Amino acid sequence: MNAAADRTSNWVAWVLLGPGLLFLAGVLVMPLVDMTVISFRSESFGQIMPGFTLKNYASFFRDTTYVQLFLQTFGAAALVTLLCILFGFPVASLIADAPAKWRGLLYFLVAAPLLVNTVVRTYGWLLILGRKGLINEALAGMHLLESPLALSGNYIGLVIGGTQVFLPFMILSIATSLVAIEKQLIESSAILGAGPLRTFFQVKLPLAMPGIIAGSVLVFSLMLGAFVTPLILGGTAIKYLSVAVYTDALVLFNLPRATALAIVLLAVVLLVYALQKRTMRRYEEFL
Amino acid sequence: MRIIAGLEKVDSGSVLIDGKDVTHLPPRERNLGMVFQQYSLFPHMTVAENIAYGLRVKRHSESEIERTLGEMLELVRLPTLRDRRPMQLSGGQQQRIALARALATRPSLLMLDEPLGALDLKLRRQMQAELKRIHRETGATFLFVTHDQDEALFLSDRVAVMRSGRIEQLDVPGRIYRNPVNEFVADFVGDVSLLECEYDVGRRGITVKGEFIPMPLDGAPRHIALAVRPENVRLAISAEPGGLRGQIEDIAYQAGTTLYSVRLANGALVKSRGLGAPSPDFVLGTPIRVHISDCHVAFPREGGR
Numbered sequence: 001m002n003a004a005a006d007r008t009s010n011w012v013a014w015v016l017l018g019p020g021l022l023f024l025a026g027v028l029v030m031p032l033v034d035m036t037v038i039s040f041r042s043e044s045f046g047q048i049m050p051g052f053t054l055k056n057y058a059s060f061f062r063d064t065t066y067v068q069l070f071l072q073t074f075g076a077a078a079l080v081t082l083l084c085i086l087f088g089f090p091v092a093s094l095i096a097d098a099p100a101k102w103r104g105l106l107y108f109l110v111a112a113p114l115l116v117n118t119v120v121r122t123y124g125w126l127l128i129l130g131r132k133g134l135i136n137e138a139l140a141g142m143h144l145l146e147s148p149l150a151l152s153g154n155y156i157g158l159v160i161g162g163t164q165v166f167l168p169f170m171i172l173s174i175a176t177s178l179v180a181i182e183k184q185l186i187e188s189s190a191i192l193g194a195g196p197l198r199t200f201f202q203v204k205l206p207l208a209m210p211g212i213i214a215g216s217v218l219v220f221s222l223m224l225g226a227f228v229t230p231l232i233l234g235g236t237a238i239k240y241l242s243v244a245v246y247t248d249a250l251v252l253f254n255l256p257r258a259t260a261l262a263i264v265l266l267a268v269v270l271l272v273y274a275l276q277k278r279t280m281r282r283y284e285e286f287l
Numbered sequence: 288m289r290i291i292a293g294l295e296k297v298d299s300g301s302v303l304i305d306g307k308d309v310t311h312l313p314p315r316e317r318n319l320g321m322v323f324q325q326y327s328l329f330p331h332m333t334v335a336e337n338i339a340y341g342l343r344v345k346r347h348s349e350s351e352i353e354r355t356l357g358e359m360l361e362l363v364r365l366p367t368l369r370d371r372r373p374m375q376l377s378g379g380q381q382q383r384i385a386l387a388r389a390l391a392t393r394p395s396l397l398m399l400d401e402p403l404g405a406l407d408l409k410l411r412r413q414m415q416a417e418l419k420r421i422h423r424e425t426g427a428t429f430l431f432v433t434h435d436q437d438e439a440l441f442l443s444d445r446v447a448v449m450r451s452g453r454i455e456q457l458d459v460p461g462r463i464y465r466n467p468v469n470e471f472v473a474d475f476v477g478d479v480s481l482l483e484c485e486y487d488v489g490r491r492g493i494t495v496k497g498e499f500i501p502m503p504l505d506g507a508p509r510h511i512a513l514a515v516r517p518e519n520v521r522l523a524i525s526a527e528p529g530g531l532r533g534q535i536e537d538i539a540y541q542a543g544t545t546l547y548s549v550r551l552a553n554g555a556l557v558k559s560r561g562l563g564a565p566s567p568d569f570v571l572g573t574p575i576r577v578h579i580s581d582c583h584v585a586f587p588r589e590g591g592r
Contacts, residue, residue: 184327187294190314191321192341192392202340206331283331 039260048255056260065239073241074268076155076230077223080162081170084219085212087163088170092211095171096178103179110171118165122232125161126152129233153235161233162223169222170215177211178204210283217276221269241265288398288432293317305395315344320389320397320427324404326381328373334360334384335369341392359387362421379410383417390425399431403438415441436476440464448472464516470586473514478546480520480557482513482579483588496553498531500579510588513579520559521578522547524568530576533557538565549577 042053060066095106113121128134129151136148151157181204189199230240241261249258289295291302293314301310309317328337338359342352360366363383373381382402389397399418403411419442422429433439439446440460447457448471456468467473470481484493486509492501493513504511523530536556537548547559547569557577569575 182325182327184323184325185329187292187314188321188323188327188329188388189340190294191292191317191319192388193315193318193344194340195315198344203329 035259036263038256039263041256043254043256056257057264059257060260060264069239069241069244070264072155072239073224076158076162076240077220079159080166080223081216081220083159083163084167084170085174085216088167088174088215089208089212091171092174092178092208095175096181107172107175110168110175113164114168118228119232121165122161122229125157125164125233129157129160152233153237155234155238157233157235158230158238158240161229162226165226165229166219166222169218173215173218174208174211177208177214181207210280213276213279217272221272224265224269288321288400288430291396291430292319292321292398318392318395320392320394322382322385322389322397322399322402324401326373326378326385326405328381328385328388330373333370333372334365334376337373337384338388338391340388345392355391359391362390362424363387363417378406379414382406382414386418386421390421390427394427396428396430399429401432401434403433403435411438418442440476446476448475450475465584467514467584470512470514473584473586478517478558478560480515480517480555481586482515482551482555482557483553484511484513485509486511486585495531495551495555498552500529500531502579504585507585508587511585512588514584514586515557515579517546517558517560519580520549520557521580522549522559522561522569523576523578525574525576527576530578531557533575533577535569535571535573535575538569538571540565549575551577 038048039056040052040054041048042051042055060070091110095103095110098106126133130136131148131150131152133151135151136145139145140148151160185203185207186199189203194202225242227242227246230238230243231246234240234243236243242265245258245261245265248254248261290297291304293302293309293312297310301308303309304317304319328334329340332340335356338356339352342355347355356369357366360369363386365380365383365387368376368380368384373384376384382405385402386399402418403414406414415438418429418431422442429442431439431442433442440463443460445457446460446463448455448463450471456463456472458466463472463476467476473479474481482495484495486492486504486507487494487499488507488509490499490501491503492499493504493511494500522535525532531551533549533551535547536550539546539548543562545561545563545565547561547565549557549559551557559577
């Protein structure tokens with residue numbers, strides 16, 4: 001009787017899940033399969049040719065411009081992640097140490113920028129960083145500069161913009177970890193004779209690692225996939241993977257190469273997630 | 288306790304440890320040990336790393352750390368657990384490791400903030416005995432906060448009964464129990480019945496609703512509240528002369544002893560503890576007579592009833 005009831009509830013669960021699963025299959029799985037197939041085709045004058053080829057992928061390893069593209073993209077994403085940790089940790093620490101009644105407001109303030117469209121925010125940065133932007137005008141006004149600093153249309157702009165855009169994810173992720181740290185652990189460390197620095201590096205930081213790792217994976221993969229920020233603040237001069245995919249697909253009509261690039265991007269992100277899972281399992285053992 | 292540890296700032300007054308004013312020293316310069324109720328072991332460190340933490344901070348040599356570590360694990364009788372992580376230990380084991388960590392640096396004062404509060408009764412009793420042994424073996428000063436009065440009496444050389452941040456009585460356990468300074472202390476420590484009665488100076492005894500029990504209380508005022516411990520109350524069948532008349536209202540058998548609640552003629556409830564199982568002479572509703580032996584404290588009462 002129980003087994004029968006279980007079967008019924010199973011059946012109901014599948015029916016309820018059905019529409020969602022069908023939707024996912026239609027808009028996620030199918031296109032992915034399609035993309036994977038196309039990435040092994042060749043292209044001629046914007047047409048996808050039949051047949052199987054590895055040359056799309058092979059060129060990524062042979063062609064130095066592609067090697068450079070990958071290195072610069074991953075480098076920029078890694079730098080953004082690092083900066084997010086450096087800027088995010090103190091803010092997260094402040095939130096975690098704040099009285100509980102203030103925390104809600106602080107969380108909101110951190111998350112508030114996410115309510116503004118990324119395009120709008122990135123254009124905001126352009127107003128600040130541009131050749132005739134706030135910073136350059138101000139510095140020029142103080143006669144500190146002879147020619148404007150190149151703060152946008154290059155990697156500097158990309159990294160500044162990316163850091164600001166994705167910082168909230170890092171802060172929220174680290175804050176969650178820090179809030180969970182028992183206050184008595186910090187106090188125990190102090191009573192045992194440790195100074196603030198030792199307590200930070202030996203107690204607080206190790207216990208915040210799950211949050212830092214989760215935040216890093218989030219920011220790194222979001223930054224890899226970011227398109228608007230690199231396009232607006234990086235401009236056309238820089239090499240960025242997501243922008244390259246866009247150019248290949250919609251400007252050069254080389255779908256096979258664009259999909260191959262996208263698949264590589266996807267593979268990297270999956271790899272990063274797999275690494276995160278592994279390291280997190282180590283922490284779950286004792287936290 | 289948090290003020291002694293330096294975790295909380297003082298509004299007024301000062302903190303002296305071994306005669307030295309530490310009021311404005313940060314916690315790390317006070318050379319204290321502290322054990323929290325939630326154990327608060329560092330979850331990312333092994334047992335050995337936890338215990339060695341304070342020693343590493345104080346830059347002891349590795350050989351010295353190793354020796355102290357062995358001593359501490361021996362002291363808390365968990366020598367085989369050094370490479371485990373706190374999550375892999377039971378509550379009682381974690382508490383012992385927390386104790387070892389706090390004692391490793393040989394603090395001038397070890398503070399224990401309801402350390403056994405999270406343990407079940409049996410483990411609690413076991414840990415109390417362990418604590419007593421460790422206290423004896425280390426010879427360190429322990430400051431132990433608890434809400435469990437039995438625990439306080441059992442463990443301590445001196446007990447301070449506190450009410451809203453003030454010490455009501457600071458004394459050896461025996462005197463706290465037998466000679467409480469006020470009703471709060473009397474009521475807080477152990478079972479007690481407060482019996483409102485009048486003291487008859489001439490006959491040297493107390494009267495309750497006309498009934499008299501001889502009881503010399505030198506210097507007692509007329510209206511008093513007598514603090515009576517259940518073990519000093521003897522019940523007798525109602526045919527026996529003397530004593531106060533009452534009726535058994537409740538009987539509770541408690542491992543080895545029986546606690547009777549007796550309602551007296553004046554409405555007061557008096558508890559009596561007898562050895563062994565409930566006596567067949569005394570069942571619910573039995574009219575009986577209550578005798579109070581001479582171990583007692585009287586508190587003055589204004590007016591009377």
